[in-house]
Amino acid sequence: MFRRLLSFDEAKQLLEQSFSSVPVGEEQVSISDAYDRVLAQDVVSPIDIPPFSRSTVDGYAVKAADTFGASEDKDINLRFCGHVAIGEAPAVTVEEGSAAEIVTGAPLPDGADAVIMVEYTSRQGENIFVRRPVASNTNIMAKGSDILKGETVLKKGRILGSREIGALAAIGLTDVTVYRRPKVAVLSTGGEVVELGTVLPPGKIFDINAHTLSAAVVECGGEAINLGIFPDEKDMLKRALEEALASSDVVLTSGGVSVGPKDFTPQVVDSLGKPGVIISGVAVKPGKPLTIAVVEGKPVFSLPGNPTSSLFMFTVFVRPILLRLAGRTEEEMPKVKAVAAQKMFPARGRRTFTMVNLAYNKDGTLLVSPVSTGLSGAITTMTKADGFVEISEKQQFVDAGTEIDVFLFKKLKKP
Amino acid sequence: MFRRLLSFDEAKQLLEQSFSSVPVGEEQVSISDAYDRVLAQDVVSPIDIPPFSRSTVDGYAVKAADTFGASEDKDINLRFCGHVAIGEAPAVTVEEGSAAEIVTGAPLPDGADAVIMVEYTSRQGENIFVRRPVASNTNIMAKGSDILKGETVLKKGRILGSREIGALAAIGLTDVTVYRRPKVAVLSTGGEVVELGTVLPPGKIFDINAHTLSAAVVECGGEAINLGIFPDEKDMLKRALEEALASSDVVLTSGGVSVGPKDFTPQVVDSLGKPGVIISGVAVKPGKPLTIAVVEGKPVFSLPGNPTSSLFMFTVFVRPILLRLAGRTEEEMPKVKAVAAQKMFPARGRRTFTMVNLAYNKDGTLLVSPVSTGLSGAITTMTKADGFVEISEKQQFVDAGTEIDVFLFKKLKKP
Numbered sequence: 083m084f085r086r087l088l089s090f091d092e093a094k095q096l097l098e099q100s101f102s103s104v105p106v107g108e109e110q111v112s113i114s115d116a117y118d119r120v121l122a123q124d125v126v127s128p129i130d131i132p133p134f135s136r137s138t139v140d141g142y143a144v145k146a147a148d149t150f151g152a153s154e155d156k157d158i159n160l161r162f163c164g165h166v167a168i169g170e171a172p173a174v175t176v177e178e179g180s181a182a183e184i185v186t187g188a189p190l191p192d193g194a195d196a197v198i199m200v201e202y203t204s205r206q207g208e209n210i211f212v213r214r215p216v217a218s219n220t221n222i223m224a225k226g227s228d229i230l231k232g233e234t235v236l237k238k239g240r241i242l243g244s245r246e247i248g249a250l251a252a253i254g255l256t257d258v259t260v261y262r263r264p265k266v267a268v269l270s271t272g273g274e275v276v277e278l279g280t281v282l283p284p285g286k287i288f289d290i291n292a293h294t295l296s297a298a299v300v301e302c303g304g305e306a307i308n309l310g311i312f313p314d315e316k317d318m319l320k321r322a323l324e325e326a327l328a329s330s331d332v333v334l335t336s337g338g339v340s341v342g343p344k345d346f347t348p349q350v351v352d353s354l355g356k357p358g359v360i361i362s363g364v365a366v367k368p369g370k371p372l373t374i375a376v377v378e379g380k381p382v383f384s385l386p387g388n389p390t391s392s393l394f395m396f397t398v399f400v401r402p403i404l405l406r407l408a409g410r411t412e413e414e415m416p417k418v419k420a421v422a423a424q425k426m427f428p429a430r431g432r433r434t435f436t437m438v439n440l441a442y443n444k445d446g447t448l449l450v451s452p453v454s455t456g457l458s459g460a461i462t463t464m465t466k467a468d469g470f471v472e473i474s475e476k477q478q479f480v481d482a483g484t485e486i487d488v489f490l491f492k493k494l495k496k497p
Numbered sequence: 498m499f500r501r502l503l504s505f506d507e508a509k510q511l512l513e514q515s516f517s518s519v520p521v522g523e524e525q526v527s528i529s530d531a532y533d534r535v536l537a538q539d540v541v542s543p544i545d546i547p548p549f550s551r552s553t554v555d556g557y558a559v560k561a562a563d564t565f566g567a568s569e570d571k572d573i574n575l576r577f578c579g580h581v582a583i584g585e586a587p588a589v590t591v592e593e594g595s596a597a598e599i600v601t602g603a604p605l606p607d608g609a610d611a612v613i614m615v616e617y618t619s620r621q622g623e624n625i626f627v628r629r630p631v632a633s634n635t636n637i638m639a640k641g642s643d644i645l646k647g648e649t650v651l652k653k654g655r656i657l658g659s660r661e662i663g664a665l666a667a668i669g670l671t672d673v674t675v676y677r678r679p680k681v682a683v684l685s686t687g688g689e690v691v692e693l694g695t696v697l698p699p700g701k702i703f704d705i706n707a708h709t710l711s712a713a714v715v716e717c718g719g720e721a722i723n724l725g726i727f728p729d730e731k732d733m734l735k736r737a738l739e740e741a742l743a744s745s746d747v748v749l750t751s752g753g754v755s756v757g758p759k760d761f762t763p764q765v766v767d768s769l770g771k772p773g774v775i776i777s778g779v780a781v782k783p784g785k786p787l788t789i790a791v792v793e794g795k796p797v798f799s800l801p802g803n804p805t806s807s808l809f810m811f812t813v814f815v816r817p818i819l820l821r822l823a824g825r826t827e828e829e830m831p832k833v834k835a836v837a838a839q840k841m842f843p844a845r846g847r848r849t850f851t852m853v854n855l856a857y858n859k860d861g862t863l864l865v866s867p868v869s870t871g872l873s874g875a876i877t878t879m880t881k882a883d884g885f886v887e888i889s890e891k892q893q894f895v896d897a898g899t900e901i902d903v904f905l906f907k908k909l910k911k912p
Contacts, residue, residue, distance in 0.1 A: 113693070114723065117712045131876055133697050138874075170688030171699035183702075186747055187802070228875040232802045236880060244716060245879040245906065248709035248804050252702075252876045256694040274584030274602060278528070279671040280832040282548050284586035285604045287667075294663035297532045301659060308529065387602070389663050461546055461667040464660040465651060491660065 089475065090398075090433035093364040097399065100360045100371045100376050103406040113250050116242045119260035120303070120409040125236045127253040130226035135190040137166075139221045142181040142203055142210055143194035146218040157204075157211040166191050181210045192223055197221035229253065239411060241367070261409035266328035268295050270311045271319060272337035272387055273349055277311060286397040290389040290461070291336035298396050303401040303408035304332070320350050327354065327380055331407060334400065337387035347384050348373040354382070365475060367429035368459070369395040388459045394435045394470070416490045417469075422451035426480040428473040437467035438488060450488050467491060504814075504890065505848035508789070512814065515775045515791050518821040521746045522677040528665050529656045534675035535718070535824040540651045542668040545852055546642035550605040552581075554636045557596040557618055557625055558609035561633040572626040581606050587644040596625045612636035620860075634901070644668065654826060676824035678720040682741035683710050685726045686734060686762055686846065687752035687802055692726060705804040705876070706751035713811050718823035729861060735765050742795055746822060749815065752802035759763040762799050763788040769797070780890060782844035783874070784810040803874045809850045809885070831905045832884075835865035843888040852882035865903050882906060 088096065108122040137143065144160060145270040164174035165183035172191035174182050182191050182199075190197070195218045202214040229235055235249050242250075242260070250258055268291075275289040282288065289311055296306035309326055312319045326333045335347055352358040355377040364372050368391035373384035383400050385392040397415075405413055420440055428434035436454045450471065455463045469490040473480055480486055501513065523537040552558065555591055559575060567573040573601055579589035580598035580908045587606035589597045596613075597606050597708055605612070610633045617629040644650055650664050657665075657675070665673055683706075690704040695704065704726055710815040711721035724741055741748045750762055767773040769792045783806035788799035798815050800807040814832075843849035852868045865886065870878045884905040895901055 087588045099788065106645060113708055114711065117715045129697060133702060134700060167688070169687065169700050187702075223872060223874075228872055228877055235877075241907070242712075243906065244709045244712035244808060245882070247712040248705050248808065249876050249880045251693060251705040251708035252804070254693050254695075254697060254703045270582065273582070278666060278669050280669075282544060282669065285584050287602075288669045290663050290666040293528055293666035294659045296529065297657075297659035297662040300532045377797060389667070389693070393659060455643070457638060457643055459638075461664050462643055462650075467660070491658065492656070 085111070087363045087365050087370075088361060090367050091470070093361050093366075093372075093418060096361055097374060097381075097403070098460070100357065101379075101381050101403070102401045105261045105409040106264045106407050108259050110257045111260055113247055113255060114255055116233045116247060116250070116258050118303075119258075121236055121238050121240045121242065121246075121258065122261045123236045123259045123410060124238050125250065125253075125255070125258065127231055127235050129232050129253055130231045131226060131229035131252055132223055132227070133141075135199045135225045136223050137184045137186060137188055137190060137221060138387045139197055139199045140185050141183075141199040141201075141221065142212075143176055143184045143191050143197050144181045144197040144212070144216065145176060145178060145194060146216050146220065148179060148181075149196070152212045152215045157213045160210045162205070162208045162210055164191075171272045181212070193221060195219065195222075199230050215315050225239050239409060241410065244426050248425045263303060263334055264404060264407040265307060265330040265331040266299045266304045266332045266334060266404065267307045267309055268292050268299070269309045269322055269326060269333070269335045270314040270337055271313050271314065271335055272311075273303050275311050275337065275387075291392050292387070292389070294389055294393050295334050295385070295396060296335065298393065298401070299334075299404065302401055302404040303410050303412070304404050307361045314346075316346055316350055319347065320353065322345060323350065323354055323441050327377055327382070329378060332400070332404065333380065333382040334385060334396070335382070336385045348375075351375045351382050351384055365432045366395075366398075367432040369435075370432065371398065374399065389461065390437070390459050390464055393464065397470075398435070398472075417487050418448065418490060419485050420448040420479050421449040422482050422484050422486055423449040426452060426473060428475050428477060428479070431475050433475050434473040435470050436473065437463050439466065440465050440468045440488060450486060502778045502780050502785075503776060504780050508577045508776050508781075508787075510816070511775055512789060512796075512818070514837050516794075516796050516818070517909050518818045520676045520824040521679045521707045521822050523674050524677045525672045526675055527672055528662055528670060528731075531662060531673050531675060532659075533718075534657050534673075536653050536655045536657065536661075536673065537676045537824060538649055538674045539648060539649045540665065540668075540670070540673065540872060542644045542646055542648050544668055545646045546667055547638055547642070550640045551607060551638050552599045552601060552612045552636060553638050554612055554614045555600050556598075556612050556636065557627075558589060558591055558599045558606050558612050559596045559627070559631065559684055560593060560609060561611040561635065563594060563596075564611070564613060564630040567630045569628050572628045575627060577620065577623045596627070596860040607686050608902070610637075612632065627823055645701065654824060655850060656825070678718060679747055679822040680722060680745040681714045681719045681747045681749060681819065682722050682724055683707050683714070684724045684734075684737055684748070684750045685752055686729065686740060686750055687726075688729050688858035690726050690752065690802075705801070706800070706807050708798070708805065709804055709808050710749050712749065713808065713816070714749075714819065717786040717816055717819040718825050719819050720761045729761075730739055731761055731765055734762065735768065738765065738769055738797070739808050742792055742797070746795060747815070747819065748795065748797040749800060749811070751800045751807045759868070763790075766790045766792070766797050780847045781810075781813075782847040782849045784850075785847065787814065791815065801828070804876065805874050805879055812885075813850070813887075832902050833863065833905060835863040835902050837895050837897050837899050837901055838864040838866040840897050841867065841886070841888060843890050843892060843894070845892050848890050849888040850885050851888065852878050852885050854881065855883045855903060865901060 163180035299306040361374040494496035575596040578595035591608035714721040
């Protein structure tokens with residue numbers, strides 16, 4: 083078990099080396115349930131799109147050569163040979179000198195190689211008068227011109243939104259192979275926390291972390307399994323962790339990692355399997371007691387009990403891993419640049435994360451300042467924050483007037 | 498029934514006047530299921546947070562006055578009077594001249610008004626030696642200092658992310674009142690479209706719109722009810738629309754609004770109730786045949802059959818309405834400014850929406866250009882696009898080198 087406090091960068095690097103976060107697996111889902119899932123395989127089209135050459139206008143399907151020389155002054159007379167409806171195989175073949183009525187989207191009949199728009203024609207009984215020439219392939223979307231059978235339509239890793247689902251439907255897929263959502267077991271520890279829905283006994287507080295962390299897991303494309311609160315009892319905690327490891331891909335605990343006499347979570351986690359605890363404390367603020375273990379290839383994050391600390395440590399350590407386990411390789415937290423409204427200091431020697439508010443000043447400059455509840459670890463700090471800043475332990479301070487990156491919790495409203 | 502083609506702005510305005518899009522209703526959900534839902538009521542705390550004054554450090558609970566005058570040179574001797582554990586009501590009262598051992602998060606015992614950090618003390622048996630003075634309220638988070646009983650914690654309209662769910666848990670709520678998801682019935686029409694999962698008969702295409710539109714509904718916080726494909730038969734379509742209206746808040750149809758002989762959807766929609774069709778065609782490209790009706794207070798959007806047109810019309814007409822019905826008042830589409838890489842023209846007299854690609858050039862300028870499939874209405878245009886631009890019918894063109902807003906489909910990657 084490590085004893086030295088690692089720097090933030092060392093901890094991140096060690097975690098990367100100790101745990102290879104590749105997608106946890108694949109599953110088939112119906113395209114009706116595929117919204118916001120991630121493709122686990124390239125999607126190859128089993129058909130041509132369009133599946134047949136079709137008209138892109140209402141008019142007449144013709145042999146282009148038959149229209150050559152037509153003009154407003156000198157129309158060309160073609161013989162009406164039938165019509166082609168949308169959604170049906172054409173019953174007609176266009177012979178030299180003839181024309182078939184056709185609507186937008188209907189299949190081009192055999193023999194025709196162009197469609198002339200109805201505006202450039204007139205009809206009297208069986209006679210179609212064509213007033214303009216058309217070149218071959220005019221007003222036709224050729225079979226396979228959009229997607230060829232065998233062509234890759236969407237690549238592995240693509241997140242499925244409405245447009246992507248449209249492409250899957252176009253090629254007729256009912257199901258699609260996506261990455262399985264990583265299962266994340268969430269356990270709370272600590273004698274002071276109780277389940278919601280009770281009258282709070284003296285000295286107790288409600289279990290906040292189980293709920294913030296579960297929501298944060300869903301936010302990253304994971305599936306949260308809330309296992310509840312475990313009392314400060316080693317054997318029960320160990321059994322709970324063993325079950326959590328057996329049934330999930332990642333385990334999160336919160337609480338029980340501070341310095342109090344009953345905080346034995348790291349010890350218990352270390353006893354679960356190899357390599358065990360790899361990171362025991364990180365030079366960050368908040369979140370210093372963060373402990374990370376890898377047990378038989380699965381990561382176990384022991385997050386602090388304080389809800390704000392716990393959520394920060396989730397955001398900077400757990401979130402990137404979880405996104406990769408979910409196959410979501412591309413998602414960064416949204417950020418903006420803003421000007422520090424006041425001097426901000428890192429905690430001595432520790433990478434510091436500070437909840438902040440953003441505001442535009444009169445000249446339109448976006449200003450950033452720490453959330454001013456004046457209370458460390460307050461719940462209202464979380465709810466009032468627009469985002470957070472990361473201040474390096476190598477910086478003495480961020481001076482007022484300096485530009486700094488702000489990671490956003492929600493979309494920024496313009497002034 | 499309107500016959501004049503409305504401009505885009507007129508159509509938007511008429512829709513606003515004809516349909517008041519207020520949230521469709523409320524429901525109670527468990528906070529475990531509340532992620533990404535929208536609060537329908539202000540949330541007021543039933544308890545103080547913290548529920549008791551608690552220590553923010555490990556140390557000794559004392560009467561501050563007892564420590565006055567303490568220094569490194571001249572410590573003050575207090576009598577050990579017991580300890581306070583986390584999660585329990587203190588069994589001890591701090592009398593003058595005494596100190597109780599306390600851990601971070603434990604309730605402050607009666608009689609104490611400050612906590613001195615363990616670092617500034619030493620202990621020999623029952624004697625606690627204090628080397629620094631503490632002021633009253635030092636290292637204490639007072640009962641109710643974060644949230645007062647009766648205080649509004651989160652306002653109506655707030656979207657519930659992990660931080661907000663943390664606040665709900667902190668005050669002990671198991672359930673929360675959120676806006677109901679608007680139910681959106683999705684019907685496809687047209688003799689050419691068939692359900693997925695079959696071998697495509699000649700002349701047919703798969704139903705794309707039901708799937709793109711259902712996903713787009715989910716994207717806006719709605720619940721999609723895919724009612725399937727209705728053939729070009731008036732009575733069946735009318736019955737289907739009546740059932741759709743009875744069971745949903747919004748109805749979307751696609752297809753059947755072009756100029757072909759069988760396109761009677763607008764007529765059928767108009768016969769369903771008052772006021773009926775309010776918008777019959779809009780000067781936009783693509784999507785001109787868009788028809789919008791209001792029937793007994795519910796909007797019915799008849800979208801074009803072409804998947805790209807249909808999705809554009811959803812984005813610009815249906816999405817803003819749906820977000821408001823879902824109580825999501827604040828969400829705009831993400832957009833960036835980019836420089837036109839080539840001249841872009843609106844269709845004559847029509848508000849024009851064009852799928853575009855973004856790319857950084859060598860000097861870091863973000864350039865925007867139309868997706869170049871060369872095919873109108875291609876599926877691949879949708880999947881290859883990074884976003885779209887809106888070109889006003891009042892503009893002659895967007896000149897190459899001009900800056901223009903690009904609405905984004907996905908997050909932008911930096912160069």
